[in-house]
Amino acid sequence: MAFSPSLPQVPDSAEERQQPSESEHLGKDMQFGSRPERHNIWKRLARVFSRREEGPGARRLLLSLLLLTVWETGSGQVHYSVLEEAKHGTFVGRIAQDLGLELAELVPRLFRVASKGHGDLLEVNLQNGILFVNSRIDREELCGRSAECSIHLEVIVDRPLQVFHVEVEVKDINDNQPVFPVALKKLFIYESRPPGSRIPLEGASDADIGANSLLTYSLNSNDYFTLDIKRNDDNIKSLGLVLRKVLDREDIPEHHLLVTAVDGGKPELTGTTQVKITLLDVNDNAPEFERTVYRVSLFENAPNGTLAVIVNASDLDEGVNKDIVYSFNTDMSADTLLKFHLDPVSGYISIKGNIDFEETKLYEIQVDATDKGTPPMTGHCTVLVEILDTNDxxxxxxxxxxxxxxxxxxxxxxxxxxxxxxxxxxxxxxxxxxxx
Structure with a gap:
């Protein structure tokens, strides 16, 4: 930012000194300017103080002096943006010019850039003052799924010491395809399952953000199943297969389907998962949970054994076909399995590992309730565990x-x-x- 001072001439004659004092002129008219102009302002200020002027003009002068002194400590903020995965040497911005620094003073004033944890991603050419990409920038590695992603730089120069804050926004590109939890999903359903019943499926995830992560799904053409997509109150898509007509195990014992996920990027990327459905002809009721989604909040660092939630399912069948065993879904991540314990009989879910808010803020736990029929049937629910921060x-x-x-x-x-x-x-x- 440049300044433009407008200063009156210093009075020399007695007649001129009858006009408003120089401090009054300075207090009213002084604006910050270039370095030579600020130097002249300091000289004018010195002459005013040597005359020991008083009054409103002098007070305005003291305020201007304070503002100028604060400005001299040097601070500023500049914003740039760069696409992730940009090639080495990609131009980001004319940082020296935008900060008002001369190229000739970069080396003498020990121009340097500090960035905590990301020091090698961006560099400055001290010959031309240009900020450029120095190494690979992966937005997903840098910021995960966060909607905003920036690299914060501190530019420091000496003589005098000045600190400038530079923010480089890392923009997302569509470099990640949708990924399903498993390449082949095996399902077992009874041949007596009525048309219209829904079989839940795990959807795909996309590491990108915005439109690049918006997924649409499709199912290969078949006579028995359609793809059903619902949204819950949190706008999270729930994927499932809906049975269109009566099944006959003796006619077709297995069904093979292909689910495709397409993201909203340009060009679009796709991911697929195969679904193998095996038909069963016994034990015709699967366990059902009281709720499809359980929500609970826990403070981080809660001790091992702390109860998180109790899940409960019931089965309409009789005898051993209604006896239920609870278990974590096989698609659960290894990290989540290390953090929580599920009692297979009571449905108690408790903590068994260190829960750290700074590491993970939300755990999504998939729980199965499987009866003891032959063959067994399984019901599903989701437990969302929100981790609350403590001062640790x-x-x-x-x-x-x-x-x-x-x-x-x-x-x-x-x-x-x-x-x-x-x-x-x-x-x-x-x-x-x-x-x-």
Missing amino acids: NVPDLVIKSLSLPVLEDAPLGTVIALISVSDRDSGANGQLTCTL
Whole structure:
């Protein structure tokens, strides 16, 4: 940002000194300017103070002096954007020019860029002041599924010390195809299952965001099943197969289907999963849970054995066909299996591993209820466990810049160090206060 001062001439004669004082002119008219212009302002200020002027003009002058002093510490913010997976050397921005720095002063003023954890992704050419891509930028690796993704840079120069904040937004490209939990899904259903009944399926996921992650599904042409897609209150798609007509195991013992997911990117990417349905002719009722979705909240670092939720299912059959065993679905991630324990008889789900809010904020647990019939039938439900933050992380303090030694006659206010503090906790737990 440039400044344009408008300063009156300093009065020299007695007649001219009858006009408003120089401090009044400065207090009204002074605007920040280029470095030579600011130097002239300081000289004018020195002459005013040597005359010991008083009054409203002098007060306005003191306010202007304060603003100029604050500006001299140097701060600014610049925004750029870059596509993920951009090639090495891709132009990002003319950072020196946009920060108002001359190319000739970059090296003498020790121009440097700091970025916590991402120091090698972007570099600056000190010959032309251009910010460019230095190494591969993977948005999904950098920010996961977050809607916003930026690389925050601190540009530091000395003599005098100035710090500029530069934000580089990493834009998503459609570089990830939809992926189903398994390539082949095996289902077992009874031949007596009535038309219109729904068989739940696991949908696909896409690591991209926005339109690139919006999925549409299709099913190969067949006579017995249609694809059903529903949305719950959280706008999460629920995928399922709906039976169109009566099945006959003796006629067709197995059905082979192909489910395709297509994302909304350009060009679009696809993923598929095969579904193998084996028909059974005994034990015609599957267990049903009281709720299809259970929701629970737990504080992070809750001790092992803490009860999360109790799931409960029932079966309309008689005898051993209504006895139920609870288990985690085979599609569950290994990490989730390490964190939770499910009692197969009572349906109690409890904690058995360390739960860390900074690591995972939400666990989605798929639970099966399987009866003891021959062959067994299975019902399904989902348990959503939200992890709540606690103040379990100490602030992290890093010295970014240190100017040593300190001269004994250094004036008050001389900057000798630049310190960065951060806290991995969220909300008030992550707000910091620094004291010396």
